[in-house]
Amino acid sequence: MALLEIKNLGISFGGLHAVDNFNASVEKGCLYGLIGPNGAGKTTVFNMVTGVYKPTCGTIHLDGKNLTGKNSIQINKQGIARTFQNIRLFSNMSVLDNVKLGLQNQIKYSVAQGIFHSRSYKRKEKEMDEKAISILKVFGLENEYNYLASNLPYGKQRKLEIARALATTPKLLLLDEPAAGMNPNETGELMDTIRFVRDEFDMTILLIEHDMKLVAGICERISVLNFGTELASGKTEQVLNDPRVITAYLGE
Amino acid sequence: MKKNNLNIHNLITYGIVVAAFLFVSILVWTGNASRHLQAMLVPIGLNIILAVSLNLIVGFLGELTLGHAGFMSVGAYAGCLFAIKYAEILPTAVRFPLAMIIGGLVACVFGIIIGVPVLRLKGDYLAIVTLAFGEIIRSIIINLEFTGGASGLKGTPQNSNFYIVFVVIMITLVVITNLVNSRAGRAICSIRDNRIAAESLGINITYYKLLAFVIAAFFAGVAGVIYGHNLSILQASVFDYNRSIEILVIVVLGGMGSIRGSVIAAVIITALPEMLRSLADYRMLIYAVVLIAMMLLNGSQKFDKYKGRMNIGGLFTLLKNKKSAKEAG
Ligand SMILES: Nc1ncnc2c1ncn2[C@@H]1O[C@H](COP(=O)(O)OP(=O)(O)OP(=O)(O)O)[C@@H](O)[C@H]1O
Numbered sequence: 001m002a003l004l005e006i007k008n009l010g011i012s013f014g015g016l017h018a019v020d021n022f023n024a025s026v027e028k029g030c031l032y033g034l035i036g037p038n039g040a041g042k043t044t045v046f047n048m049v050t051g052v053y054k055p056t057c058g059t060i061h062l063d064g065k066n067l068t069g070k071n072s073i074q075i076n077k078q079g080i081a082r083t084f085q086n087i088r089l090f091s092n093m094s095v096l097d098n099v100k101l102g103l104q105n106q107i108k109y110s111v112a113q114g115i116f117h118s119r120s121y122k123r124k125e126k127e128m129d130e131k132a133i134s135i136l137k138v139f140g141l142e143n144e145y146n147y148l149a150s151n152l153p154y155g156k157q158r159k160l161e162i163a164r165a166l167a168t169t170p171k172l173l174l175l176d177e178p179a180a181g182m183n184p185n186e187t188g189e190l191m192d193t194i195r196f197v198r199d200e201f202d203m204t205i206l207l208i209e210h211d212m213k214l215v216a217g218i219c220e221r222i223s224v225l226n227f228g229t230e231l232a233s234g235k236t237e238q239v240l241n242d243p244r245v246i247t248a249y250l251g252e
Numbered sequence: 253m254k255k256n257n258l259n260i261h262n263l264i265t266y267g268i269v270v271a272a273f274l275f276v277s278i279l280v281w282t283g284n285a286s287r288h289l290q291a292m293l294v295p296i297g298l299n300i301i302l303a304v305s306l307n308l309i310v311g312f313l314g315e316l317t318l319g320h321a322g323f324m325s326v327g328a329y330a331g332c333l334f335a336i337k338y339a340e341i342l343p344t345a346v347r348f349p350l351a352m353i354i355g356g357l358v359a360c361v362f363g364i365i366i367g368v369p370v371l372r373l374k375g376d377y378l379a380i381v382t383l384a385f386g387e388i389i390r391s392i393i394i395n396l397e398f399t400g401g402a403s404g405l406k407g408t409p410q411n412s413n414f415y416i417v418f419v420v421i422m423i424t425l426v427v428i429t430n431l432v433n434s435r436a437g438r439a440i441c442s443i444r445d446n447r448i449a450a451e452s453l454g455i456n457i458t459y460y461k462l463l464a465f466v467i468a469a470f471f472a473g474v475a476g477v478i479y480g481h482n483l484s485i486l487q488a489s490v491f492d493y494n495r496s497i498e499i500l501v502i503v504v505l506g507g508m509g510s511i512r513g514s515v516i517a518a519v520i521i522t523a524l525p526e527m528l529r530s531l532a533d534y535r536m537l538i539y540a541v542v543l544i545a546m547m548l549l550n551g552s553q554k555f556d557k558y559k560g561r562m563n564i565g566g567l568f569t570l571l572k573n574k575k576s577a578k579e580a581g
């Protein structure tokens with residue numbers, strides 16, 4: 001059984017069917033791409049999978065557990081973490097604190113222990129600092145740990161968002177256009193990092209991307225969305241060579 | 253490294269308060285403090301407690317509330333009624349701290365009762381509902397018999413003094429500062445910076461909002477009890493929306509998210525109109541301007557980015573940087 005099973009997923013906003021009858025099954029350890037023209041409904045799929053929107057129909061299962069209709073908090077606890085197309089960092093907080101917020105449900109102590117700065121507060125905070133730094137190292141951000149998140153350059157902000165999501169130790173990581181706004185150099189680096197994360201953390205990754213070089217370079221399987229419906233899905237090379245996909249992208 | 257900077261920053265804040273306390277104490281002991289100054293000390297201290305605690309909601313959680321005077325009043329009445337009842341039975345050293353705790357806890361209970369339904373609201377709506385809460389509490393107190401009604405509650409032992417206020421200020425500062433620098437405080441700040449991202453990390457928004465609300469209410473309640481023990485008569489009319497707005501103005505001018513800023517602004521805003529009578533006329537004007545600006549700016553994303561950054565401390569850094577830039581150039 002696949003790690004993520006999406007069946008017959010659909011949502012409409014007013015009269016608009018933003019996503020209609022979408023199916024996907026993402027195997028454990030897979031790097032899966034979700035592509036499609038602007039406004040196709042890709043982000044909306046992410047929003048339904050992470051509980052930001054409630055689907056009008058269809059089901060979402062992670063590891064056999066039904067997540068349909070659960071809220072974002074519950075879904076993260078079940079093991080799905082994500083990044084956002086329009087970066088959503090905690091901009092007034094440090095880079096380190098952003099990652100530590102991802103560790104919030106991993107390393108715990110009580111409110112009272114926090115107020116009294118008890119011994120267990122000190123131990124757990126130290127543990128959090130070390131864990132957060134080790135995650136930042138994966139993204140080469142460890143030297144900027146003390147910066148305000150909003151003071152990081154754009155490419156690093158995207159990386160920090162991935163680091164923060166990873167800190168929640170998800171089973172499935174959703175990346176919404178991780179390479180947006182990056183130059184070819186940075187994109188190449190990012191591809192290596194994504195592969196590294198998959199191998200090192202044994203992660204399953206579902207990503208939305210417009211950069212076809214990145215998609216062709218790292219995704220094993222992809223699904224193509226067009227006007228909210230699934231146009232094609234399967235092995236990356238096959239799908240990218242499908243004439244229907246080419247017309248959808250190039251227009252007629 | 254980062255931890256050390258933070259600790260030093262906090263220690264400086266504590267140091268400023270302790271130094272100010274010692275300075276004023278010496279003035280009092282040597283008989284150099286005018287009666288006017290002495291009468292101002294407790295109100296200044298109370299505004300510090302109120303502003304620092306309100307900052308937890310406005311500056312760190314990022315929600316606009318106008319009900320702080322309401323929490324202060326329920327705390328004041330609960331603590332003072334207790335103190336009156338046990339005035340003869342318990343010694344002051346036991347009764348007064350107990351009254352403060354009771355006042356704080358009763359304010360907490362009201363914080364939960366108001367917070368659960370209200371914290372779903374955002375921005376201006378939350379401000380309006382909390383404002384209404386304060387006004388409702390006030391009219392209920394005025395119409396009840398056991399609170400002394402409109403003529404006020406008499407008979408609270410006048411145990412408040414400058415030294416007790418100082419101790420409570422220090423406790424407030426340490427608790428709020430430590431909280432902000434802990435796991436719960438980070439969660440509270442994350443809600444301010446980006447609620448959707450916080451939810452995506454599995455952070456329980458409702459719980460942390462309520463926590464901030466309840467802790468702030470506790471200290472407002474304690475401040476109310478001290479206030480009640482400072483006067484011969486406790487009148488509900490003083491806890492009107494003007495009082496809530498005054499505390500909000502202190503927080504805004506001191507810098508949202510800056511504890512040190514709240515302390516300094518509380519001293520200035522409380523003392524200045526007393527010292528310069530001519531300024532008192534402009535007081536309401538300044539309040540109105542700040543309140544309107546908050547309503548307009550609140551909820552705008554650009555402004556959210558600056559919350560927790562602009563403050564008196566930041567102003568000093570800015571000036572210092574300018575100066576050093578000049579010297580370098
Ligand atoms: N909350 C909403 N209310 C109304 N319509 C919405 C909402 N969210 C998305 N839509 C609509 O759904 C459609 C799909 O949007 P979505 O953001 O999922 O596209 P996308 O594939 O991610 O596009 P892009 O590549 O530009 O990011 C769009 O027409 C959009 O306007």
Ligand SMILES: [Mg+2]
Pocket residue numbers: 042043044085
């Ligand atoms: Mg999108």
